[in-house]
Amino acid sequence: VSGSASIVGAGPGDPALMTLRAQQLLSNADVVLYDRLVSPLILDMARKEAVLISVGKEGGGPSVPQEVITDWLLQHVRDGKRVCRLKGGDPFVFGRGGEEAAALAAADLPFEIVPGVSxxxxxxxxxxxxxxxxxxxxxxxxxxxxxxxxxxxxxxxxxxxxxxxxxxxxxxxxxxxxxxxxxxxxxxxxxxxxxxxxxxxxxxxxxxxxxxxxxxxxxxxxxxxxxxxxxxxxxxxxxxxxxxx
Amino acid sequence: VSGSASIVGAGPGDPALMTLRAQQLLSNADVVLYDRLVSPLILDMARKEAVLISVGKEGGGPSVPQEVITDWLLQHVRDGKRVCRLKGGDPFVFGRGGEEAAALAAADLPFEIVPGVSxxxxxxxxxxxxxxxxxxxxxxxxxxxxxxxxxxxxxxxxxxxxxxxxxxxxxxxxxxxxxxxxxxxxxxxxxxxxxxxxxxxxxxxxxxxxxxxxxxxxxxxxxxxxxxxxxxxxxxxxxxxxxxx
The missing domain is CATH 3.30.950.10 (Tetrapyrrole methylase, C-terminal domain)
Structure with a gap:
Protein backbone atom coordinates (compact mmCIF):
# COMPACT_ATOMS: atom_id res chain seq x y z
CA VAL A 1 0.00 0.00 0.00
CA SER A 2 1.44 3.39 -0.91
CA GLY A 3 0.79 6.41 1.25
CA SER A 4 -1.05 9.58 0.43
CA ALA A 5 -1.87 12.88 2.07
CA SER A 6 -5.02 14.93 2.25
CA ILE A 7 -4.89 18.54 3.40
CA VAL A 8 -8.37 18.97 4.77
CA GLY A 9 -10.41 21.89 6.01
CA ALA A 10 -12.45 20.87 9.05
CA GLY A 11 -14.73 23.89 8.85
CA PRO A 12 -15.43 26.63 11.40
CA GLY A 13 -16.29 24.61 14.50
CA ASP A 14 -19.72 22.97 14.28
CA PRO A 15 -18.96 19.36 13.24
CA ALA A 16 -22.04 19.47 10.96
CA LEU A 17 -20.22 22.08 8.88
CA MET A 18 -17.57 19.61 7.75
CA THR A 19 -17.85 18.55 4.15
CA LEU A 20 -18.80 15.01 3.20
CA ARG A 21 -15.34 14.58 1.65
CA ALA A 22 -13.59 15.77 4.80
CA GLN A 23 -15.54 13.31 6.90
CA GLN A 24 -14.76 10.50 4.48
CA LEU A 25 -11.02 11.17 4.47
CA LEU A 26 -10.86 11.64 8.23
CA SER A 27 -12.75 8.42 8.88
CA ASN A 28 -10.40 6.47 6.59
CA ALA A 29 -7.09 7.96 7.73
CA ASP A 30 -4.29 5.98 9.39
CA VAL A 31 -2.71 9.13 10.77
CA VAL A 32 -4.39 12.45 11.60
CA LEU A 33 -2.22 15.55 12.12
CA TYR A 34 -4.59 18.12 13.57
CA ASP A 35 -4.48 21.77 14.58
CA ARG A 36 -5.46 22.96 18.02
CA LEU A 37 -8.66 24.60 16.82
CA VAL A 38 -10.15 21.36 15.51
CA SER A 39 -13.00 20.28 17.78
CA PRO A 40 -12.78 16.98 19.74
CA LEU A 41 -16.24 16.21 18.32
CA ILE A 42 -14.65 16.22 14.86
CA LEU A 43 -11.69 14.10 15.92
CA ASP A 44 -14.21 11.51 17.17
CA MET A 45 -14.96 10.81 13.49
CA ALA A 46 -11.51 9.23 13.07
CA ARG A 47 -11.11 5.46 13.20
CA LYS A 48 -10.31 3.95 16.60
CA GLU A 49 -7.07 2.58 15.16
CA ALA A 50 -5.95 5.93 13.76
CA VAL A 51 -2.96 7.71 15.26
CA LEU A 52 -3.99 11.25 16.23
CA ILE A 53 -1.22 13.80 16.54
CA SER A 54 -1.83 17.34 17.77
CA VAL A 55 0.44 19.89 16.16
CA GLY A 56 -1.01 22.68 18.30
CA LYS A 57 -0.96 25.44 15.73
CA GLU A 58 -3.13 28.56 15.46
CA GLY A 59 -4.14 31.03 18.09
CA GLY A 60 -0.90 31.73 19.83
CA GLY A 61 -0.18 28.87 22.27
CA PRO A 62 2.82 26.55 22.12
CA SER A 63 3.05 24.84 18.78
CA VAL A 64 5.15 22.49 16.71
CA PRO A 65 7.32 24.46 14.27
CA GLN A 66 6.02 24.43 10.70
CA GLU A 67 9.07 22.62 9.34
CA VAL A 68 8.55 19.81 11.86
CA ILE A 69 4.88 19.49 10.95
CA THR A 70 5.80 19.28 7.29
CA ASP A 71 8.49 16.73 8.08
CA TRP A 72 6.05 14.50 10.00
CA LEU A 73 3.54 14.81 7.18
CA LEU A 74 6.03 13.67 4.55
CA GLN A 75 7.42 10.90 6.76
CA HIS A 76 4.05 9.29 7.42
CA VAL A 77 3.15 9.38 3.74
CA ARG A 78 6.50 7.77 2.87
CA ASP A 79 5.72 5.11 5.50
CA GLY A 80 2.71 4.18 3.39
CA LYS A 81 0.08 5.77 5.60
CA ARG A 82 -3.11 7.54 4.58
CA VAL A 83 -2.44 10.85 6.31
CA CYS A 84 -5.17 13.40 6.98
CA ARG A 85 -3.75 16.87 7.73
CA LEU A 86 -6.74 18.46 9.42
CA LYS A 87 -6.97 22.22 9.75
CA GLY A 88 -9.60 24.58 11.11
CA GLY A 89 -11.67 26.36 8.46
CA ASP A 90 -10.20 26.18 4.96
CA PRO A 91 -6.61 25.06 4.36
CA PHE A 92 -5.87 27.88 1.90
CA VAL A 93 -7.16 30.77 4.05
CA PHE A 94 -4.61 31.52 6.80
CA GLY A 95 -4.05 27.77 7.10
CA ARG A 96 -0.56 27.45 5.61
CA GLY A 97 -1.91 24.64 3.46
CA GLY A 98 0.00 26.11 0.52
CA GLU A 99 3.33 25.53 2.20
CA GLU A 100 2.49 21.94 3.12
CA ALA A 101 1.14 21.15 -0.34
CA ALA A 102 4.30 22.63 -1.88
CA ALA A 103 6.43 20.32 0.28
CA LEU A 104 4.38 17.28 -0.78
CA ALA A 105 4.61 18.31 -4.44
CA ALA A 106 8.37 18.87 -4.19
CA ALA A 107 8.75 15.40 -2.69
CA ASP A 108 6.60 13.96 -5.49
CA LEU A 109 4.12 12.49 -3.01
CA PRO A 110 0.42 12.20 -3.87
CA PHE A 111 -1.92 14.65 -2.18
CA GLU A 112 -5.41 16.07 -2.29
CA ILE A 113 -6.65 19.42 -0.99
CA VAL A 114 -10.14 19.59 0.48
CA PRO A 115 -11.61 23.06 0.92
CA GLY A 116 -13.63 23.85 4.00
CA VAL A 117 -16.08 26.42 5.28
CA SER A 118 -13.67 29.14 6.33
CA VAL B 1 -46.58 20.96 11.90
CA SER B 2 -45.21 24.46 11.52
CA GLY B 3 -42.97 25.36 8.63
CA SER B 4 -39.39 26.51 8.61
CA ALA B 5 -36.81 27.65 6.12
CA SER B 6 -33.14 26.86 5.70
CA ILE B 7 -30.97 29.00 3.46
CA VAL B 8 -28.31 26.53 2.47
CA GLY B 9 -25.02 26.74 0.63
CA ALA B 10 -24.61 23.70 -1.65
CA GLY B 11 -20.88 24.26 -2.14
CA PRO B 12 -18.86 24.82 -5.31
CA GLY B 13 -19.99 21.90 -7.46
CA ASP B 14 -18.56 18.57 -6.30
CA PRO B 15 -21.39 17.00 -4.25
CA ALA B 16 -18.76 15.73 -1.77
CA LEU B 17 -18.09 19.36 -0.88
CA MET B 18 -21.54 19.83 0.63
CA THR B 19 -21.59 20.08 4.39
CA LEU B 20 -23.13 17.39 6.53
CA ARG B 21 -25.76 19.90 7.69
CA ALA B 22 -26.64 20.87 4.12
CA GLN B 23 -27.13 17.24 3.18
CA GLN B 24 -29.27 16.66 6.26
CA LEU B 25 -31.56 19.63 5.58
CA LEU B 26 -31.84 18.84 1.87
CA SER B 27 -32.70 15.21 2.53
CA ASN B 28 -35.43 16.21 5.00
CA ALA B 29 -37.00 19.06 3.03
CA ASP B 30 -40.58 19.08 1.75
CA VAL B 31 -39.81 21.82 -0.76
CA VAL B 32 -36.48 22.66 -2.38
CA LEU B 33 -36.04 26.01 -4.12
CA TYR B 34 -32.76 25.70 -6.00
CA ASP B 35 -30.54 27.89 -8.11
CA ARG B 36 -29.46 26.93 -11.60
CA LEU B 37 -25.86 26.26 -10.60
CA VAL B 38 -26.77 23.51 -8.14
CA SER B 39 -25.72 20.16 -9.58
CA PRO B 40 -28.33 17.47 -10.40
CA LEU B 41 -26.14 15.10 -8.37
CA ILE B 42 -26.84 17.25 -5.34
CA LEU B 43 -30.57 17.48 -6.04
CA ASP B 44 -30.62 13.67 -6.06
CA MET B 45 -30.09 13.85 -2.29
CA ALA B 46 -33.60 15.25 -1.82
CA ARG B 47 -36.45 12.97 -0.79
CA LYS B 48 -38.45 11.40 -3.59
CA GLU B 49 -41.56 13.12 -2.22
CA ALA B 50 -39.95 16.56 -2.11
CA VAL B 51 -41.15 19.26 -4.48
CA LEU B 52 -38.16 20.62 -6.40
CA ILE B 53 -38.51 24.10 -7.85
CA SER B 54 -35.85 25.68 -10.05
CA VAL B 55 -35.59 29.42 -9.66
CA GLY B 56 -32.93 29.63 -12.36
CA LYS B 57 -30.78 32.35 -10.82
CA GLU B 58 -27.06 33.07 -11.28
CA GLY B 59 -25.01 33.23 -14.40
CA GLY B 60 -27.13 35.35 -16.66
CA GLY B 61 -29.89 33.11 -18.12
CA PRO B 62 -33.63 33.61 -17.64
CA SER B 63 -34.51 33.65 -14.01
CA VAL B 64 -37.36 34.14 -11.60
CA PRO B 65 -37.32 37.69 -10.20
CA GLN B 66 -35.92 37.93 -6.68
CA GLU B 67 -39.21 39.20 -5.20
CA VAL B 68 -41.03 36.17 -6.63
CA ILE B 69 -38.43 33.77 -5.19
CA THR B 70 -38.78 35.42 -1.80
CA ASP B 71 -42.55 35.27 -2.09
CA TRP B 72 -42.51 31.53 -2.86
CA LEU B 73 -40.10 30.95 0.01
CA LEU B 74 -42.36 32.69 2.52
CA GLN B 75 -45.51 31.07 1.16
CA HIS B 76 -44.21 27.51 1.47
CA VAL B 77 -43.02 28.14 5.04
CA ARG B 78 -46.44 29.58 5.92
CA ASP B 79 -47.99 26.44 4.41
CA GLY B 80 -46.14 24.47 7.08
CA LYS B 81 -43.42 23.07 4.82
CA ARG B 82 -39.78 22.46 5.62
CA VAL B 83 -38.29 24.56 2.85
CA CYS B 84 -34.66 24.24 1.75
CA ARG B 85 -33.47 27.27 -0.22
CA LEU B 86 -30.45 25.79 -1.95
CA LYS B 87 -27.79 28.05 -3.42
CA GLY B 88 -24.46 27.44 -5.12
CA GLY B 89 -21.41 28.08 -2.93
CA ASP B 90 -22.17 30.07 0.21
CA PRO B 91 -25.48 31.92 0.70
CA PHE B 92 -23.81 35.09 2.00
CA VAL B 93 -21.21 35.49 -0.78
CA PHE B 94 -22.94 36.80 -3.92
CA GLY B 95 -25.88 34.57 -3.07
CA ARG B 96 -28.44 37.15 -1.99
CA GLY B 97 -29.06 35.07 1.08
CA GLY B 98 -29.10 38.26 3.13
CA GLU B 99 -32.15 39.56 1.30
CA GLU B 100 -34.05 36.31 1.69
CA ALA B 101 -33.15 35.97 5.36
CA ALA B 102 -34.28 39.57 5.92
CA ALA B 103 -37.66 38.76 4.36
CA LEU B 104 -38.06 35.69 6.59
CA ALA B 105 -37.08 37.70 9.67
CA ALA B 106 -39.48 40.53 8.77
CA ALA B 107 -42.28 37.96 8.42
CA ASP B 108 -41.30 36.47 11.79
CA LEU B 109 -40.79 33.03 10.24
CA PRO B 110 -38.17 30.61 11.62
CA PHE B 111 -35.04 30.16 9.55
CA GLU B 112 -31.52 28.81 9.64
CA ILE B 113 -28.53 29.81 7.52
CA VAL B 114 -26.05 27.13 6.53
CA PRO B 115 -22.71 28.33 5.19
CA GLY B 116 -21.11 26.51 2.30
CA VAL B 117 -17.76 26.19 0.59
CA SER B 118 -17.82 29.30 -1.57
Missing amino acids: AALGCAAYSGIPLTLRGVSASVTFATASLQTDDDPDWAVLARPGQTLALYMSLQRLQHCSAALLRHGLPASTPAALVAEGTTPRQRIVRGTVATIAALATGVPSPAILFVGEAVALADKLSWFGENG | AALGCAAYSGIPLTLRGVSASVTFATASLQTDDDPDWAVLARPGQTLALYMSLQRLQHCSAALLRHGLPASTPAALVAEGTTPRQRIVRGTVATIAALATGVPSPAILFVGEAVALADKLSWFGENG
Missing part, protein backbone atom coordinates in the same frame (compact mmCIF):
# COMPACT_ATOMS: atom_id res chain seq x y z
CA ALA A 119 -14.24 30.63 9.78
CA ALA A 120 -15.50 33.92 8.35
CA LEU A 121 -18.16 32.15 6.28
CA GLY A 122 -19.28 30.05 9.23
CA CYS A 123 -19.35 32.92 11.73
CA ALA A 124 -21.16 35.18 9.24
CA ALA A 125 -23.89 32.64 8.48
CA TYR A 126 -24.41 31.73 12.14
CA SER A 127 -24.62 35.37 13.21
CA GLY A 128 -26.67 36.74 10.32
CA ILE A 129 -23.99 38.89 8.68
CA PRO A 130 -24.32 38.93 4.89
CA LEU A 131 -20.77 39.32 3.54
CA THR A 132 -21.98 40.82 0.29
CA LEU A 133 -25.29 42.63 0.00
CA ARG A 134 -26.80 44.36 -3.01
CA GLY A 135 -26.29 48.10 -2.85
CA VAL A 136 -24.37 47.86 0.43
CA SER A 137 -21.35 45.58 0.16
CA ALA A 138 -19.92 44.66 -3.25
CA SER A 139 -17.00 42.58 -2.00
CA VAL A 140 -15.58 40.85 1.05
CA THR A 141 -11.97 40.71 2.22
CA PHE A 142 -10.45 38.17 4.60
CA ALA A 143 -7.40 39.62 6.32
CA THR A 144 -5.53 39.12 9.56
CA ALA A 145 -4.34 41.54 12.18
CA SER A 146 -1.51 39.37 13.46
CA LEU A 147 0.79 38.88 10.52
CA GLN A 148 3.80 36.72 11.27
CA THR A 149 6.07 39.40 9.87
CA ASP A 150 4.75 42.06 12.28
CA ASP A 151 3.97 44.08 9.19
CA ASP A 152 0.53 45.54 9.41
CA PRO A 153 -2.07 44.73 6.78
CA ASP A 154 -2.78 47.29 4.06
CA TRP A 155 -5.15 49.41 6.19
CA ALA A 156 -5.77 51.93 3.41
CA VAL A 157 -7.36 49.13 1.36
CA LEU A 158 -9.21 47.61 4.30
CA ALA A 159 -10.68 50.98 5.29
CA ARG A 160 -12.39 51.59 1.95
CA PRO A 161 -16.20 51.75 2.14
CA GLY A 162 -18.64 49.54 0.22
CA GLN A 163 -17.11 46.25 1.32
CA THR A 164 -17.20 43.85 4.25
CA LEU A 165 -14.03 43.10 6.14
CA ALA A 166 -13.44 39.89 8.10
CA LEU A 167 -10.38 40.13 10.33
CA TYR A 168 -9.09 36.78 11.55
CA MET A 169 -7.09 36.38 14.77
CA SER A 170 -7.74 39.98 15.70
CA LEU A 171 -8.85 39.55 19.30
CA GLN A 172 -5.54 40.63 20.86
CA ARG A 173 -5.32 43.67 18.60
CA LEU A 174 -8.86 45.03 18.49
CA GLN A 175 -7.90 48.50 19.68
CA HIS A 176 -5.08 48.63 17.15
CA CYS A 177 -7.37 47.49 14.30
CA SER A 178 -10.10 50.00 15.13
CA ALA A 179 -7.62 52.84 15.40
CA ALA A 180 -5.97 51.94 12.09
CA LEU A 181 -9.30 51.72 10.24
CA LEU A 182 -10.46 55.05 11.67
CA ARG A 183 -7.13 56.69 10.88
CA HIS A 184 -7.44 55.55 7.26
CA GLY A 185 -10.83 57.16 6.90
CA LEU A 186 -13.45 54.56 7.76
CA PRO A 187 -16.40 56.42 9.35
CA ALA A 188 -16.63 55.91 13.12
CA SER A 189 -20.28 54.89 12.74
CA THR A 190 -19.41 51.86 10.57
CA PRO A 191 -21.03 48.78 12.12
CA ALA A 192 -18.72 46.15 13.58
CA ALA A 193 -19.30 42.80 15.27
CA LEU A 194 -17.00 40.41 17.02
CA VAL A 195 -18.03 36.75 16.78
CA ALA A 196 -16.28 34.51 19.31
CA GLU A 197 -16.33 30.71 19.23
CA GLY A 198 -18.57 31.01 16.19
CA THR A 199 -20.86 28.11 15.13
CA THR A 200 -20.33 26.36 18.48
CA PRO A 201 -22.84 26.21 21.36
CA ARG A 202 -20.63 28.86 23.02
CA GLN A 203 -20.97 31.34 20.14
CA ARG A 204 -21.07 34.92 21.32
CA ILE A 205 -21.70 38.04 19.23
CA VAL A 206 -20.68 41.49 20.38
CA ARG A 207 -22.16 44.28 18.27
CA GLY A 208 -21.01 47.87 18.03
CA THR A 209 -19.22 50.18 15.66
CA VAL A 210 -15.63 50.28 14.53
CA ALA A 211 -15.11 52.96 17.18
CA THR A 212 -16.74 51.10 20.09
CA ILE A 213 -16.12 47.42 19.45
CA ALA A 214 -12.75 47.13 21.21
CA ALA A 215 -14.15 48.42 24.50
CA LEU A 216 -17.35 46.37 24.17
CA ALA A 217 -15.50 43.12 23.53
CA THR A 218 -13.31 43.13 26.62
CA GLY A 219 -12.94 39.62 28.01
CA VAL A 220 -14.35 37.80 24.99
CA PRO A 221 -12.59 34.44 24.49
CA SER A 222 -10.72 33.36 21.38
CA PRO A 223 -11.01 32.34 18.64
CA ALA A 224 -12.88 35.32 17.29
CA ILE A 225 -13.41 37.13 14.02
CA LEU A 226 -14.03 40.84 13.68
CA PHE A 227 -16.49 41.90 10.97
CA VAL A 228 -16.61 45.51 9.81
CA GLY A 229 -18.88 47.12 7.22
CA GLU A 230 -22.38 48.46 6.64
CA ALA A 231 -23.80 44.97 6.00
CA VAL A 232 -22.77 43.95 9.52
CA ALA A 233 -25.73 45.95 10.86
CA LEU A 234 -28.05 43.19 9.62
CA ALA A 235 -26.82 40.92 12.41
CA ASP A 236 -29.32 42.73 14.66
CA LYS A 237 -32.19 41.30 12.61
CA LEU A 238 -30.78 38.13 11.10
CA SER A 239 -29.15 36.47 14.08
CA TRP A 240 -30.88 33.09 14.39
CA PHE A 241 -28.36 30.83 16.16
CA GLY A 242 -28.50 30.71 19.97
CA GLU A 243 -26.05 33.05 21.59
CA ASN A 244 -24.67 33.40 25.10
CA GLY A 245 -23.61 36.54 26.88
CA ALA B 119 -16.85 28.80 -5.21
CA ALA B 120 -13.55 30.64 -4.77
CA LEU B 121 -12.52 28.33 -1.91
CA GLY B 122 -13.48 25.23 -3.87
CA CYS B 123 -11.82 26.31 -7.11
CA ALA B 124 -8.67 27.41 -5.28
CA ALA B 125 -8.28 24.13 -3.39
CA TYR B 126 -8.97 21.99 -6.47
CA SER B 127 -6.51 23.95 -8.62
CA GLY B 128 -3.73 24.43 -6.08
CA ILE B 129 -4.07 28.18 -5.57
CA PRO B 130 -3.31 29.22 -1.97
CA LEU B 131 -5.46 32.27 -1.28
CA THR B 132 -3.16 33.50 1.45
CA LEU B 133 0.52 32.61 1.56
CA ARG B 134 3.14 33.71 4.04
CA GLY B 135 5.28 36.50 2.63
CA VAL B 136 3.28 36.59 -0.61
CA SER B 137 -0.43 37.16 -0.03
CA ALA B 138 -1.65 38.58 3.28
CA SER B 139 -5.35 38.75 2.39
CA VAL B 140 -7.94 37.56 -0.10
CA THR B 141 -10.81 39.52 -1.61
CA PHE B 142 -13.92 38.08 -3.22
CA ALA B 143 -15.41 40.54 -5.71
CA THR B 144 -17.51 40.42 -8.83
CA ALA B 145 -17.11 42.01 -12.21
CA SER B 146 -20.79 42.01 -13.07
CA LEU B 147 -22.45 44.15 -10.45
CA GLN B 148 -26.19 44.48 -10.85
CA THR B 149 -25.88 48.22 -10.64
CA ASP B 150 -23.44 48.39 -13.58
CA ASP B 151 -21.12 50.19 -11.23
CA ASP B 152 -17.62 48.84 -11.48
CA PRO B 153 -15.93 47.39 -8.41
CA ASP B 154 -13.35 49.50 -6.61
CA TRP B 155 -10.47 48.66 -8.98
CA ALA B 156 -7.97 50.83 -7.09
CA VAL B 157 -8.41 48.54 -4.08
CA LEU B 158 -8.46 45.33 -6.11
CA ALA B 159 -5.25 46.29 -7.93
CA ARG B 160 -3.17 46.62 -4.77
CA PRO B 161 -0.29 44.12 -4.50
CA GLY B 162 0.25 41.60 -1.70
CA GLN B 163 -3.22 40.07 -1.87
CA THR B 164 -5.14 37.48 -3.84
CA LEU B 165 -8.20 38.49 -5.79
CA ALA B 166 -11.04 36.12 -6.68
CA LEU B 167 -13.39 37.60 -9.25
CA TYR B 168 -16.74 35.82 -9.49
CA MET B 169 -18.88 35.86 -12.63
CA SER B 170 -16.11 37.55 -14.57
CA LEU B 171 -16.05 35.39 -17.69
CA GLN B 172 -17.94 37.83 -19.91
CA ARG B 173 -15.78 40.75 -18.79
CA LEU B 174 -12.26 39.32 -18.65
CA GLN B 175 -10.79 41.91 -21.01
CA HIS B 176 -12.44 44.69 -19.04
CA CYS B 177 -11.17 43.31 -15.71
CA SER B 178 -7.60 42.88 -16.94
CA ALA B 179 -7.53 46.37 -18.41
CA ALA B 180 -8.92 47.92 -15.23
CA LEU B 181 -6.41 46.13 -12.99
CA LEU B 182 -3.50 47.14 -15.25
CA ARG B 183 -4.74 50.73 -15.45
CA HIS B 184 -4.81 50.90 -11.65
CA GLY B 185 -1.21 49.83 -11.41
CA LEU B 186 -1.15 46.04 -11.04
CA PRO B 187 2.05 44.81 -12.75
CA ALA B 188 1.40 43.10 -16.10
CA SER B 189 3.43 40.10 -14.96
CA THR B 190 1.03 39.35 -12.06
CA PRO B 191 -0.04 35.71 -12.32
CA ALA B 192 -3.68 35.02 -13.16
CA ALA B 193 -5.72 31.86 -13.60
CA LEU B 194 -9.23 31.22 -14.77
CA VAL B 195 -10.89 28.15 -13.25
CA ALA B 196 -13.97 27.02 -15.13
CA GLU B 197 -16.48 24.46 -13.84
CA GLY B 198 -14.24 24.12 -10.81
CA THR B 199 -14.39 21.00 -8.59
CA THR B 200 -16.38 19.11 -11.24
CA PRO B 201 -15.00 16.41 -13.58
CA ARG B 202 -15.04 19.12 -16.25
CA GLN B 203 -12.79 21.49 -14.31
CA ARG B 204 -10.45 23.46 -16.54
CA ILE B 205 -7.65 25.78 -15.48
CA VAL B 206 -6.24 28.43 -17.81
CA ARG B 207 -3.02 29.96 -16.50
CA GLY B 208 -1.42 33.23 -17.59
CA THR B 209 -0.89 36.74 -16.34
CA VAL B 210 -3.29 39.56 -15.75
CA ALA B 211 -2.21 40.87 -19.17
CA THR B 212 -2.64 37.59 -21.11
CA ILE B 213 -5.48 35.75 -19.38
CA ALA B 214 -8.37 37.24 -21.38
CA ALA B 215 -6.89 36.13 -24.72
CA LEU B 216 -5.89 32.71 -23.36
CA ALA B 217 -9.33 31.98 -21.94
CA THR B 218 -11.32 32.47 -25.12
CA GLY B 219 -14.10 29.91 -25.36
CA VAL B 220 -13.92 28.71 -21.76
CA PRO B 221 -17.39 27.78 -20.45
CA SER B 222 -19.09 29.31 -17.41
CA PRO B 223 -19.22 29.29 -14.47
CA ALA B 224 -15.68 30.49 -13.94
CA ILE B 225 -13.65 32.38 -11.37
CA LEU B 226 -10.68 34.59 -12.16
CA PHE B 227 -7.82 34.50 -9.64
CA VAL B 228 -5.18 37.22 -9.67
CA GLY B 229 -2.09 37.59 -7.47
CA GLU B 230 1.44 36.34 -6.92
CA ALA B 231 0.22 33.25 -5.00
CA VAL B 232 -1.67 32.13 -8.13
CA ALA B 233 1.67 31.06 -9.64
CA LEU B 234 1.67 28.05 -7.30
CA ALA B 235 -1.10 26.46 -9.35
CA ASP B 236 1.65 25.29 -11.71
CA LYS B 237 3.07 23.05 -8.98
CA LEU B 238 0.11 22.35 -6.72
CA SER B 239 -2.57 21.38 -9.20
CA TRP B 240 -3.62 17.87 -8.20
CA PHE B 241 -7.21 17.46 -9.46
CA GLY B 242 -7.66 16.06 -12.99
CA GLU B 243 -8.16 18.77 -15.56
CA ASN B 244 -9.37 18.78 -19.14
CA GLY B 245 -8.32 21.05 -21.93
